[in-house]
Amino acid sequence: MTGTGSIARKLIVRGIVQGVGFRPFIYQLAARFDLAGEVANTSSGVVIHAEGPATKLNAFASAIATDKPPLAHITDLTVEPADLRGSESFIIALSQKQASRTALISPDVSVCDDCRREMFDPANRRFRYPFINCTNCGPRYTIIDDIPYDRPKTSMRHFQMCPDCQAEYDDPLDRRFHAQPNACPVCGPQCTLMGADGHVIEQEDPIKTAARLLKAGHILAVKGLGGFHLAVDAENEAAVQQLRRCKHREEKPFALMSASLAMIAAYADVEDVHRDLLTSIQRPIVLLEKKQPNAISKSVAPRNRYFGVMLPYTPLHYLLLSEGLKALVMTSGNLSEEPICIDNADAHSRLAAVADYFLMHDRGIYLRSDDSIVRHCAGQARFLRRSRGYVPMPVFVKRALPPTLACGAGLKNTICLTKEDRAFLSQHIGDLENQETLDFFELTVRHLKRILDIEPEIVAHDLHPDYLSTQFALAQSGVQRVPVQHHHAHIVSAMAENHLEGPVIGLSFDGTGLGTDGKIWGGEVLLCEAHDFKRAGFLDYVPMPGSNAAIKEPWRMGLSYLQHAFGSQVVDLDLPLLQAMSGDRAAVVFQMIDKGLNSPETSSLGRLFDGIAAIVGLRDTVRFEGQAAMELEMIADPAEKGHYDGQWYRTEDQYRLDPGLLVRQIVADTTRGVSAAAISSRFHNTLTRLFAELCRVLRTDTGLERVVLSGGVFQNSTLLTTLSAALAKTGFKVYSQQLVPANDGGLSLGQAVAAAAMVKH
Secondary structure, eight states: OOOTTOOEEEEEEEEESSSSSSSHHHHHHHHHTTEEEEEEEEEEEEEEEEOOOOOHHHHHHHHHHHHTTTTTTEEEEEEEEOOOOOOOOEEEOOOOOSSSSOOOOOBBBOOOOHHHHHOOOOOOHTTTTOOOOOOOOOGGGGGGOOSSGGGGGGGGSSOOOOOOOOHHHTTTTTTTTTTTOOOOOTSSEEEEEEETTBBOOOOOOOHHHHHHHHTOOOOOEESSSEEEEEETTOOOOHHHHHHHHHHHSSSSSEEEEOOOOOOOOOTOOOHHHHHHHTTTTTOOOOEBOOOOOSSSSSTTTOSSSSSEEEEEEOOHHHHHHHHSSOOEEEEEESSSTTTOOOOOHHHHHHHHHOOOOEESSSSSSSSOOOOOOOOOOEEEEEEEOTTTTTTTTOOOEEEEEEEEOOOOOSSBBEEEEEEEEEEEEEEBBBBSSSSHHHHHHHHHHHHHHHTOOOOOOEEEEEETTHHHHHHHHOOOOEEEEEEEEEHHHHHHHHHHHOOOOOOEEEEEEEEEOOTTTEEEEEEEEEEEEESEEEEEEOOEEEEEEETTHHHOHHHHHHHHHHHHHHHHGGGGOOOOHTOOOOHHHHHHHHHHHHHHHTTTOOOOOHHHHHHHHHHHTTTTSSSSSHHHHHHHTOOTTOOOOOOOOOEEEEETTEEEHHHHHHHHHHHHHHHOOOOHHHHHHHEEEEHHHHHHHHHHHHHHEEEEEEEEEEEEEGHHHHHHHHHHHHHHHHHHHOOOSSOOOSGGGHHHHHHHHHHHHHHHH
16 A cells, blocks of 8 residues: 555566466565555556555565566566556556557467366366466467457457356466466367267267277377377387378378376486476477387387477376377378468368377467477587477567568578567478468468567568569568578578677588579588678589489489599499499489589588488488488497598689599498498598688688588587587687577578668668
8 A cells, every 4th residue: 555655666577478477476576565556468568557665666676577477588677757646555457558569478388287286186176177277387379369468369269267267367366367278177178089081979088088099009180289280109110100101201200299207218318408308398399319229119210319209288188198108109280291280170171181080179279380399419409490389489689670571491481570679480380382381471470460560671581582482572562672692691590699790700501592693502601790791612513413303312412423523434433322223314314414404503511411321322312301411410420530531722712622522532431341330420520620620711811710500401410519619629619509490490580680781781
């Protein structure tokens, strides 16, 4: 209650402060300090009017930052004088809508321990309820349509709370106060089990029945938080193989889900760093080394040292796994190259030929969100895919940017919207290769623009004219369209998350990116700033016979590198790759190279990995992007310390590396019977030595001592670890990526920051 000596203050708290129990926290904190006033959600954040003695107001403001709720993330707290209103108590006011929206939306998070305990308590009214949640957990981003984050603006608006749920929702002292998805078996969403033929299977407990069907070897489509999963018993080899056939996913690893760390530890190595990631509220898929032997189907992750594993993150997952299933394959509910299904009718239409049964529910998903994938390497947790659990948490950049939309690349697409010092990357959209994914891309742009209240002035895009993201950008009117070279964007992405300015040496390694000379780049050493770059070094060009076919058939790149290294003598080589060529396949490819027919030139390090994998007989075709390079890393013998000779040569003001010498030495080792594991290690060691050497030369030339690593090739843990260590050992400051993926999933961040800098300059 306001009394003598009282003053008033207005506090504005920005960040993730809505839908995370922030207002009841403020309410209880005000009671603790005997303050009067009110707290309200607005489109800008949480606004507090507080009245009381100055000493108590000071302590109140300090406690906001130190005692905040577990899911809250404060980015800014301002305190300013206000007029006394003579308030008699402290209240929670209705949400307010303002012209400017700067509130941050919480990502979707896993069910909390309190809710999980209640769900398995037979005495609790939410016993075995698969949609239990509270202010500290549950869906957020995937169910929100607009801000402020209130129930009428979510997919829960279709469910009217019963008196018991409403009482919890209205009580500031309750854990479910203003928990927008709050519900119970009486008033909330329900599960339904359906057959592939569309008929509903009436069951008292659809989840228990679903678990029995999984144990019997059936494939189930299971609706989750950000979309459907396709699930099978991971210990059932026949079921896993059937899923591969039906989903048309021949070899790409499947993700696994188990109920506990102990269950995961039965088939994979779980270290402390992995435990922290697995048990985090984001619940990503974490790459773990396989234990041998293990009971998991060999078809889950063939020719791979790792499993991708996650703990349950929805109540439904916990209930399903509590029925005695040790591990489930939980792969995205889609057909290859299509977006994940989120709508019940759409899922049945698209997945009826794959799934035997459908475990559905009637809570809508507004925006699909695939599972995030994380790998711990080179001392840090690093994203392979940043999506559910992390989006739409922004990346904070060093300087305020104009409102910008970056449209990303063609593969692993994400978009980025910037507002002031915040860069909002979208969830994983996928490969923009069909209309369905393009529709998802455009929906994501519209949705994020609306909920973030960003109207872009700049639209950034890749140089490649055939990317659907580029074509979308070029069709936008009333904005400044800015092309950003692919590898420049990679380096600027890493610079942005590390808050780097000024010139750096950038090593940008990937499979494909259109260069400024119209050729395919990918083994680039750049002298780079946000607004510009200079190409200082690269791999010598070799042809890609068949163009995109060479990406799916590494044997073509193997032949290209062999012809580059040996010329006409290539036909005399005694190599498994050449011996495996049936008919005149090799002769046709050599003619394509000689005549320049459908054989664009590339400097890609990713393609060199493919070529070496083919030459040593490891992989002549791939079933998913990057498979050959990944398997070449997988077989490397860590005990092998040898390397091959190689040398940079200078032409004008650029350094170039001829891969021919390297290829000739690898061929010599192969014909002598040296193991592919030893060759792989020598190849990795050689790349580390050569690129560290070039950085030292460039330091002498330029004085630059900061090296930035980015691009999809740096998903290779061996190369990232050894090259980072070699550079650091010789005095370089080395920067890589932890907040966004090094692959094209992080490219849009670099596009946005580079485009803004280019416009400014």
